[in-house]
Amino acid sequence: EDQVTQSPEALRLQEGESSSLNCSYTVSGLRGLFWYRQDPGKGPEFLFTLYSAGEEKEKERLKATLTKKESFLHITAPKPEDSATYLCAVQTGNQFYFGTGTSLTVIP
Amino acid sequence: KAGVTQTPRYLIKTRGQQVTLSCSPISGHRSVSWYQQTPGQGLQFLFEYFSETQRNKGNFPGRFSGRQFSNSRSEMNVSTLELGDSALYLCASSLTTNWEQYFGPGTRLTVT
Numbered sequence: 001e002d003q004v005t006q007s008p009e010a011l012r013l014q015e016g017e018s019s020s021l022n023c024s025y026t027v028s029g030l031r032g033l034f035w036y037r038q039d040p041g042k043g044p045e046f047l048f049t050l051y052s053a054g055e056e057k058e059k060e061r062l063k064a065t066l067t068k069k070e071s072f073l074h075i076t077a078p079k080p081e082d083s084a085t086y087l088c089a090v091q092t093g094n095q096f097y098f099g100t101g102t103s104l105t106v107i108p
Numbered sequence: 109k110a111g112v113t114q115t116p117r118y119l120i121k122t123r124g125q126q127v128t129l130s131c132s133p134i135s136g137h138r139s140v141s142w143y144q145q146t147p148g149q150g151l152q153f154l155f156e157y158f159s160e161t162q163r164n165k166g167n168f169p170g171r172f173s174g175r176q177f178s179n180s181r182s183e184m185n186v187s188t189l190e191l192g193d194s195a196l197y198l199c200a201s202s203l204t205t206n207w208e209q210y211f212g213p214g215t216r217l218t219v220t
Contacts, residue, residue: 034208043198043211087151094164096209100150
């Protein structure tokens with residue numbers, strides 16, 4: 001069964017304290033892995049797409065990496081405005097499967 | 109470039125009623141997908157439309173249906189509403205199938 005698991009469920013960081021969020025998946029035929037950010041009351045905002053193991057992408061304080069079984073979203077020196085829920089999704093066949101997200105709180 | 113828009117933003121319905129939600133994709137995007145988001149289940153895929161045809165369907169009962177018009181706008185219909193249908197319904201558009209998706213703000217449906 002195709003499955004996407006994100007950990008931790010919640011993470012509290014001090015401003016400037018770097019950390020990583022994990023997305024592990026068991027799917028057959030991965031076509032792509034996507035990271036989104038979701039603020040309360042809003043739809044998910046697209047961040048990155050990764051297609052193959054070893055691929056990395058960066059945007060400001062965020063860096064996403066992909067291995068054969070998991071992806072990491074590294075947050076370097078986070079700021080309070082980085083507080084949000086981060087979702088990962090995998091595409092297999094013609095469907096997207098989402099994890100339940102990691103709720104990140106960055107404390108000033 | 110305007111983003112994905114969804115109407116209405118909030119809706120309160122009574123059990124047994126039906127509801128229609130609307131989604132206008134980003135200009136030029138031909139694929140529209142619908143998702144249900146609840147605190148316990150996260151985002152669950154409902155269905156995807158491309159060029160007015162349903163391409164993919166998730167594991168939801170037949171009470172959930174949709175359609176897409178020639179201008180790529182899409183509607184989703186839920187008949188015989190149940191309390192468990194209360195959720196945030198999200199629409200996402202993409203250039204084509206199997207491409208990165210851009211989400212709208214969602215419609216918050218409450219069934220009483």
